[in-house]
Amino acid sequence: MKRYLWVGLLLLSNSAYALFEDEGARKKLNEIQDQLNALQSSIEYEINEKFTNFEKSNKIDPKLINSLSERINMLFDDLAKLRGEVEVLTYAVQTSEERQKVLYQELNERLQKVEGNAVKIESNVKKIEPPTENEPLTQNNQITQENEVLPEIPPEPITGADDLPPLVDKNLEYQEFEDAKKLITATKYKEAFDALDKFVINYPSSELLPEAKYNLGYTQFALRNYKAAINTFNKIVLNYPDNPIAPNSLYQVSNSQIQLTRITKAKQTLRTLIKKYPNAEIIQSAKKRLKDLESIKL
Numbered sequence: 469m470k471r472y473l474w475v476g477l478l479l480l481s482n483s484a485y486a487l488f489e490d491e492g493a494r495k496k497l498n499e500i501q502d503q504l505n506a507l508q509s510s511i512e513y514e515i516n517e518k519f520t521n522f523e524k525s526n527k528i529d530p531k532l533i534n535s536l537s538e539r540i541n542m543l544f545d546d547l548a549k550l551r552g553e554v555e556v557l558t559y560a561v562q563t564s565e566e567r568q569k570v571l572y573q574e575l576n577e578r579l580q581k582v583e584g585n586a587v588k589i590e591s592n593v594k595k596i597e598p599p600t601e602n603e604p605l606t607q608n609n610q611i612t613q614e615n616e617v618l619p620e621i622p623p624e625p626i627t628g629a630d631d632l633p634p635l636v637d638k639n640l641e642y643q644e645f646e647d648a649k650k651l652i653t654a655t656k657y658k659e660a661f662d663a664l665d666k667f668v669i670n671y672p673s674s675e676l677l678p679e680a681k682y683n684l685g686y687t688q689f690a691l692r693n694y695k696a697a698i699n700t701f702n703k704i705v706l707n708y709p710d711n712p713i714a715p716n717s718l719y720q721v722s723n724s725q726i727q728l729t730r731i732t733k734a735k736q737t738l739r740t741l742i743k744k745y746p747n748a749e750i751i752q753s754a755k756k757r758l759k760d761l762e763s764i765k766l
Contacts, residue, residue: 496653497557504550511543544760545726549689551757552723555716555750556686557653645676652683652690661687678708682717694724715741715748722757735761 515536644667651660664684668677685700701717701724708714718741725734738758742751 497554500550500553500557504547504554507543507547507550511540511547514539514543541764544764548723548726548757551753552686552689552720555719555753556683641671641674641676644670645674645680648680649683652687655690657687657690661691678704678711678713682713682720685717685720689720689724689727692727694727697721697724712748715745715750715754718745719750719754719757722754726761731761731764 644663648660648663648667651657651663661684664680664687667674667680668684671677671680674680681700681704685697685704688694688697688700698721701721704711704717705714705721718737722734722737722741725731725737735758738754738761741748741754742758745751
């Protein structure tokens with residue numbers, strides 16, 4: 469009975485660990501949100517200050533206009549990057565909470581099985597009464613002599629064994645994925661990229677594969693490899709068009725295009741996102757981003 473109790477505690481400890489795994493993501497999310505607010509205030513202050521100077525001087529300096537335009541574009545780029553990080557971390561927190569619910573359900577089912585097996589074993593043990601010292605051994609409780617050699621029975625071959633899928637340790641799979649996400653939270657993007665790339669190779673049939681590829685694209689974005697990020701996000705949309713992560717991937721494509729100053733293509737991507745996924749959660753952000761880009765006179 470103690471053995472089954474330890475098994476239950478071990479399962480409980482593995483799932484309890486998941487309770488705190490998204491705390492880092494939440495903390496990082498709050499930090500980035502503060503940066504967003506500060507950056508937005510900076511943009512508004514700088515624009516107001518420049519226009520106040522225009523009104524006072526009643527003169528428009530072309531060089532000053534160009535300088536202001538470049539500064540605004542840089543601030544928009546920084547704002548787009550921070551918003552992208554907020555969206556990635558928000559999605560990570562949501563998916564982490566969903567996986568916790570799944571883990572709790574699995575834990576409950578495992579504990580019920582463990583308790584059921586423990587009850588069966590206890591009932592079987594009670595039914596078996598050891599023979600007394602003077603009671604002769606009968607055929608039912610006869611003990612095989614130590615020197616008795618039983619014939620070896622060769623195992624039966626398993627039909628189609630070569631076609632069976634390899635066994636996968638789900639706990640190890642989830643743990644490797646969570647470790648990779650923790651590297652993103654710690655802004656160790658190069659290490660996170662390597663871990664996610666390894667995960668995609670090792671678990672090609674994983675249910676976490678779309679999210680793993682999404683985070684892989686984000687690490688490429690964070691490492692300023694914007695062309696590779698665009699390629700990764702586009703493949704997600706192509707391979708998982710009905711997955712909730714698809715519209716977010718299109719949104720990240722537009723962010724990468726903005727970083728490459730491909731404003732026209734970024735607008736086209738956002739229009740495609742709005743048209744193809746009108747009910748996605750990211751749509752409001754996409755519409756606002758498109759409006760901001762269309763207000764820029766190139």
